[in-house]
Amino acid sequence: MEKMEITVYGAHWCPDCRNSKQFLGEHQIPYQWVDIEEDKEAEQFVLQKNNGKRIIPTIAFSDGSFLVEPSNAELAAKLGLKTEASRHHYELIVLGGGPAGLTAALYTGREAIDTLVIERAAFGGQAAVTAKLDNMPGFPEGVSGSEFSQRLRRQAERFGVELLHAQEVTEVYSRHNYRCVKTADGSLYSAQALLIATGSHYKRLNVPGENEYMGAGVHFCATCDGPFYKGKRVAVIGGGNSAAQESLLLTKFADSVTILVRGGRFKATQIIQDNVFGNPKIDVLWHTEVKEFIGENSKLTKLRILNNQTGKEDEFPVNGVFIFIGLEPNTKFLKNSGILLDRWGFIITGRELLNRGIRPPEFKDRDPFLLETSVPGIFAAGEVRDTSTKQVVSAAGEGSSAALMIREYLKHA
Numbered sequence: 271m272e273k274m275e276i277t278v279y280g281a282h283w284c285p286d287c288r289n290s291k292q293f294l295g296e297h298q299i300p301y302q303w304v305d306i307e308e309d310k311e312a313e314q315f316v317l318q319k320n321n322g323k324r325i326i327p328t329i330a331f332s333d334g335s336f337l338v339e340p341s342n343a344e345l346a347a348k349l350g351l352k353t354e355a356s357r358h359h360y361e362l363i364v365l366g367g368g369p370a371g372l373t374a375a376l377y378t379g380r381e382a383i384d385t386l387v388i389e390r391a392a393f394g395g396q397a398a399v400t401a402k403l404d405n406m407p408g409f410p411e412g413v414s415g416s417e418f419s420q421r422l423r424r425q426a427e428r429f430g431v432e433l434l435h436a437q438e439v440t441e442v443y444s445r446h447n448y449r450c451v452k453t454a455d456g457s458l459y460s461a462q463a464l465l466i467a468t469g470s471h472y473k474r475l476n477v478p479g480e481n482e483y484m485g486a487g488v489h490f491c492a493t494c495d496g497p498f499y500k501g502k503r504v505a506v507i508g509g510g511n512s513a514a515q516e517s518l519l520l521t522k523f524a525d526s527v528t529i530l531v532r533g534g535r536f537k538a539t540q541i542i543q544d545n546v547f548g549n550p551k552i553d554v555l556w557h558t559e560v561k562e563f564i565g566e567n568s569k570l571t572k573l574r575i576l577n578n579q580t581g582k583e584d585e586f587p588v589n590g591v592f593i594f595i596g597l598e599p600n601t602k603f604l605k606n607s608g609i610l611l612d613r614w615g616f617i618i619t620g621r622e623l624l625n626r627g628i629r630p631p632e633f634k635d636r637d638p639f640l641l642e643t644s645v646p647g648i649f650a651a652g653e654v655r656d657t658s659t660k661q662v663v664s665a666a667g668e669g670s671s672a673a674l675m676i677r678e679y680l681k682h683a
């Protein structure tokens with residue numbers, strides 16, 4: 271399956287094409303994109319495969335097969351991605367296969383704790399879409415996020431962990447002593463303990479046009495979508511480390527990168543700022559807010575921007591824009607779980623619960639473990655946890671710590 275070559279035939283305005291590209295991107299499956307409006311031969315191929323109809327996306331595989339307008343489940347099945355677990359009960363279910371979840375799983379797998387990891391997209395989480403991790407201990411030259419993620423995944427598999435792909439957790443709840451998980455396909459799984467390691471995602475601006483041009487000019491991952499902008503003009507929104515770092519990456523593809531910063535300075539670390547200011551392809555517009563994404567033929571062409579000091583509005587022509595304006599935790603599915611969240615939606619754990627004067631009634635006889643949530647037997651690690659430090663190494667560290675606490679918990683569960 272790894273050697274399978276995939277060609278996606280579509281058009282830039284087609285939302286189903288965008289969905290298929292997004293799915294392949296999330297699973298880091300390489301593919302070739304062909305816009306049939308720019309390639310007559312490709313258009314003929316699509317017509318021929320669909321009895322003279324111009325149906326897109328038509329996805330061709332190197333084994334000669336093809337799929338027309340596939341659902342994500344059909345694509346997952348074709349690509350051999352496992353979307354159903356082998357059993358319905360485990361000692362531990364880990365939610366999220368990023369650095370925190372996979373590290374926890376390799377620890378518990380190694381301790382012969384029967385472990386299932388459920389991941390909605392690609393294993394490796396945010397680390398997998400990071401071009402280069404420069405601050406990983408033990409990698410003096412740095413390591414690509416995708417290589418690091420593949421290594422982590424293989425390590426978890428080596429210790430017998432069961433990994434479930436392309437399956438989103440939609441609900442968490444407790445029944446008697448069981449901790450239960452529902453997934454998007456309606457499957458129910460239970461376990462003695464759960465670890466929530468679902469990380470976070472980039473916030474959106476929530477202005478007109480943002481959703482409309484998502485994947486058609488509006489992006490959140492430079493590693494995934496930067497290569498589409500070879501020789502083009504792009505903008506990056508945000509003033510933190512990610513915005514600055516991703517701008518540097520985009521200069522490898524784009525001719526010019528303009529960073530739009532709402533305030534009058536960067537919040538990025540000094541070394542990253544120095545690299546940004548020293549890069550001739552990058553310029554910065556301070557005190558600038560994006561008010562609207564505007565396009566033609568379903569493709570982004572410009573931004574309506576506001577200078578929040580002068581009040582002056584302008585149009586800013588771009589081929590693509592990348593948004594990096596902060597993080598939102600992936601915790602919406604915890605609504606009925608009884609797990610306490612902070613005001614931004616991050617999970618509160620351990621001593622922080624007690625520090626805030628919260629002693630859930632279930633903890634009469636003992637204090638919660640450091641990485642245990644307000645529901646006994648449900649733990650949290652990595653970026654999804656409040657007070658976490660939002661780094662790969664610390665997420666992995668929290669994963670290993672959580673695994674050891676879960677081992678202790680399971681002795682009495």
Ligand SMILES: Cc1cc2nc3c(=O)[nH]c(=O)nc-3n(C[C@H](O)[C@H](O)[C@H](O)COP(=O)(O)OP(=O)(O)OC[C@H]3O[C@@H](n4cnc5c(N)ncnc54)[C@H](O)[C@@H]3O)c2cc1C
Binds near residue numbers: 388600652661662
């Ligand atoms: C562009 C970028 C550059 C970065 N650069 C660096 C760097 O150089 N060095 C560094 O140390 N850190 C870097 N980071 C931060 C680092 O990637 C994160 O801190 C780290 O990945 C957090 O790990 P995690 O496991 O807690 O969460 P994540 O990596 O966010 O993983 C969570 C996983 O859970 C899955 N998930 C979410 N919701 C559900 C659900 N409902 N059901 C099933 N699965 C779900 C997600 O798909 C994801 O795979 C970078 C991040 C980004 C985005």
